Amino acid sequence: MKLTVNGTTHDVDVEPEMPLLWVLRDELGITGPKYGCGIAQCGACTVHVDGEAVRSCQLEVGDVEGQITTIEGLGTPAALHAVQDAWIEHQVAQCGYCQSGQIMAAASFLISTPAPTDEEIDDAMSANLCRCGTYPRIRAAVKTAAAKLNGA
Structure with missing residues (x-):
């Protein structure tokens, strides 16, 4: 499946039930979103999908529709958000x-x-x-x- 993360399109070969958090961290090496609780209660894994804050630890990658932004894509060292x-x-x-x-x-x-x-x-x-x-x-x-x- 294809995911657009921080403006870059990635092909990922994972099960659609895999949580987005693990795809980001383990498959794409994007470590800004953190594992905190695994039940969408703490917010450490929060990312944006089309600008809306979502908990990536409980969002199945197969259910993602839209552009994903992590902390790495929010701003740059030269141009912070x-x-x-x-x-x-x-x-x-x-x-x-x-x-x-x-x-x-x-x-x-x-x-x-x-x-x-x-x-x-x-x-x-x-x-x-x-x-x-x-x-x-x-x-x-x-x-x-x-x-x-x-x-x-």
Whole structure:
């Protein structure tokens, strides 16, 4: 089957029931999405399919329709996405394990909610777990990213 990941089309020879996470990591060598829980509860495996945040650990590759974007395709070191830039500005990461999923969830959220309130941010981001507890920094970074994306 063919998958387009971060703008590149790949031919993969896997069973259609294989979780997208394992195709990305094991077949394509894309390691930004992490295995956290395997039951779509923690968010470490979050990627975008056509801009929508999805949990790749439970999404069967045979069910994927659309362009897949991982943290590796969100921005580049020379041109960070506004969310990545805000994450650095607010020093969100501690251990860093959940951060690619957090960033991907935030980027997708800001597409549909360009000027979020604290409550909207907390609600949207509550589905992504951070064992280090950087939630106040996450909220601040999402607000900063929203401002950057809105030209402020």
